[in-house]
Amino acid sequence: MLQNRAGASGLEAVIGQGARRRTHHxxxxxxxxxxxxxxxxxxxxxxxxxxxxxxxxxxxxxxxxxxxxxxxxxxxxxxxxxxxxxxxxxxxxxxxxxxxxxxxxxxxxxxxxxxxxxxxxxxxxxxxxxxxxxxxxxxxxxxTRRVGLLEFDGAVAVLDKLKGRVPLVTADTIGPDIRRVLIDPHYHHGPEWGPVLTRLYLRGLDIESWPSYVEGFTGRVDIDSFDLADVSYSPSQILYYRAKRAIDIAGVVVLAVPALLVGGLLWLYIRAIDGGPVLFIQDRRGYGGGTFRLYKFRTMVKNASTASTASNDARILPGCNIVRQLRLDELPQLVNILKGEMSFIGPRPVSVAIAESLEARIAQYPNRSILLPGLTGWAQVSHGYAETEDEEIAKLSYDLFYLKHVSLDLDVIIAVRTIKTLLFRSGAR
Structure with a gap:
C-alpha cells in the first residue's frame, strides 16, 4: 500500500511516490x-x-x-x-x-x-x-546546447556528425541540464520504448529524431534520403514565397540609382582598360529546368578559358579583383531579377553544361530548379565557391535544405551572412 511521506500532501505526496517534477528553463x-x-x-x-x-x-x-x-x-x-x-x-x-x-x-x-x-x-x-x-x-x-542523444546501436556515428557537441545519455541518466532528447526513428519506435518516451515527454522533455536535428545543426539535407514527397510547407511559407516577387521588384527599385551609378563607372573602366564587350553573358539553368541569359560585368581578359577561377587568377583584369570580391560584377543581374528570371535569394544558377552533367549523375539535382535561382543563396553563404562537380554536389545538399525550409527568417539570415561576406570580401574568386 502506498504511503505518503510525513508532512507531504497533494501533488507533493504524489511526487513522493515516484512522480517527477516537470522542469522549466x-x-x-x-x-x-x-x-x-x-x-x-x-x-x-x-x-x-x-x-x-x-x-x-x-x-x-x-x-x-x-x-x-x-x-x-x-x-x-x-x-x-x-x-x-x-x-x-x-x-x-x-x-x-x-x-x-x-x-x-x-x-x-x-x-x-x-x-x-x-x-x-x-x-x-x-x-x-x-x-x-x-x-x-x-x-x-x-x-540547442541542452540536448542529449538517447543511446542505440549506431549512436557513435551520429555523435561524429554532431562533432561531439551532444552527449550520449540513457533513459535513467538524463539530468536537469538536458532539455531535448534525440532518438533514432527506427530503434526507439516500438513497444519497448513507447512507455520510456512517454515518461520523458511527461517530464517536459522535447523528443526529436536525430536526423531532423542533424539537418538543422548542419544546415543541409542528406541527398540520398531526400524525397520531395516528404517536404511539407506551412501556409506562412507559401504566402511568403508568393510575396517574394513583390519584394524582389521593390529591392530592384531601391537599388536602381546606386546600381546605375556604380555600374556606369564600371562600364567606363572596363571599356578604358580592355575595350568591349563589357558584359559577360552566359546561358544558365533557370526555373523549372529552363535556360536564361545571365548578365555580369566582364572582369577577365577577352576570350579567357572557361576553367574554374583560382586565387590570384592571371586572367582577371587589373583592378577587378576588388570588383569580384565585393560582387559588383553581379550588378547586371538586377535586370535578370526585374525580368523574373532570378530572385535576390535562391539556388545559385549554374551553367547549362554543368547542370546537364550533374543532372545525369544525381537524380535529385533537378529539384533545385523548382525555385527561382538567386543572386545569393543558402549554399553560397554556407559552402562558398565550388571549383569541381563534387563540390557542386556538396552545395546541392544546402540548396535542398533551402527548398525544404524556405522562409522569411531563413532569407533574413542569408541576407545578413551575405552582407558579412561582402564586408570581409571572402569567398569570391
Whole structure:
C-alpha cells in the first residue's frame, strides 16, 4: 500500500511516490536574453530622449516616462517569447511580439494623455527589433546546447556528425541540464520504448529524431534520403514565397540609382582598360529546368578559358579583383531579377553544361530548379565557391535544405551572412 511521506500532501505526496517534477528553463533563457534585451532597452531610452532634445522639447516630466515605456518594449517582448517557448522563426516572432508590445504600451501611454512623439517612438523600433531578435536567437542557442542523444546501436556515428557537441545519455541518466532528447526513428519506435518516451515527454522533455536535428545543426539535407514527397510547407511559407516577387521588384527599385551609378563607372573602366564587350553573358539553368541569359560585368581578359577561377587568377583584369570580391560584377543581374528570371535569394544558377552533367549523375539535382535561382543563396553563404562537380554536389545538399525550409527568417539570415561576406570580401574568386 502506498504511503505518503510525513508532512507531504497533494501533488507533493504524489511526487513522493515516484512522480517527477516537470522542469522549466526560464532562468537559463533569461540569462541568454539579458544582453540583447538590456542593450535594446537602453538604446530605446537614449534614442527617444535624443530625438526630443533635437526637437527642442524640455518637458522632461513627460519625456522620461515615455522613454521608460519605450525601454520596457523589448523587456515585454522578450518576456512573451520566454513564456511562449517558441524558438523557431526568430525574426518573424521578434517582429510580431515587438509590434504587439509596442502597440500595448503606446495604447497605455495614450490613455494617460502624456504627450507622445510618434516619430521618436518609430525611431526606437529598429534597434528594439534588433535587440529582441538577438535575444531570441541567444535563447534558441541556449536550448540547442541542452540536448542529449538517447543511446542505440549506431549512436557513435551520429555523435561524429554532431562533432561531439551532444552527449550520449540513457533513459535513467538524463539530468536537469538536458532539455531535448534525440532518438533514432527506427530503434526507439516500438513497444519497448513507447512507455520510456512517454515518461520523458511527461517530464517536459522535447523528443526529436536525430536526423531532423542533424539537418538543422548542419544546415543541409542528406541527398540520398531526400524525397520531395516528404517536404511539407506551412501556409506562412507559401504566402511568403508568393510575396517574394513583390519584394524582389521593390529591392530592384531601391537599388536602381546606386546600381546605375556604380555600374556606369564600371562600364567606363572596363571599356578604358580592355575595350568591349563589357558584359559577360552566359546561358544558365533557370526555373523549372529552363535556360536564361545571365548578365555580369566582364572582369577577365577577352576570350579567357572557361576553367574554374583560382586565387590570384592571371586572367582577371587589373583592378577587378576588388570588383569580384565585393560582387559588383553581379550588378547586371538586377535586370535578370526585374525580368523574373532570378530572385535576390535562391539556388545559385549554374551553367547549362554543368547542370546537364550533374543532372545525369544525381537524380535529385533537378529539384533545385523548382525555385527561382538567386543572386545569393543558402549554399553560397554556407559552402562558398565550388571549383569541381563534387563540390557542386556538396552545395546541392544546402540548396535542398533551402527548398525544404524556405522562409522569411531563413532569407533574413542569408541576407545578413551575405552582407558579412561582402564586408570581409571572402569567398569570391
Amino acid at each position: 526560464y532562468i537559463s533563457l533569461i540569462r541568454a536574453a539579458v544582453p540583447g534585451t538590456l542593450s535594446a532597452a537602453g538604446l530605446a531610452f537614449a534614442i527617444y530622449c535624443l530625438v526630443m532634445m533635437g526637437a527642442g522639447r524640455g518637458d522632461w516630466h513627460n519625456i522620461v516616462p515615455v522613454a521608460i515605456a519605450m525601454a520596457a518594449v523589448p523587456i515585454v517582448a522578450v518576456s512573451l517569447l520566454i513564456v511562449a517557448e517558441r524558438r523557431s522563426h526568430p525574426f518573424t516572432l521578434a517582429v510580431m511580439v515587438t509590434v504587439f508590445a509596442t502597440s500595448l504600451i503606446v495604447s497605455l501611454l495614450a490613455a494617460t494623455r502624456i504627450p507622445l512623439s510618434y516619430q521618436g517612438i518609430a525611431l526606437t523600433m529598429p534597434l528594439t527589433l534588433l535587440g529582441v531578435t538577438i535575444a531570441n536567437i541567444a535563447m534558441a542557442r541556449s536550448l
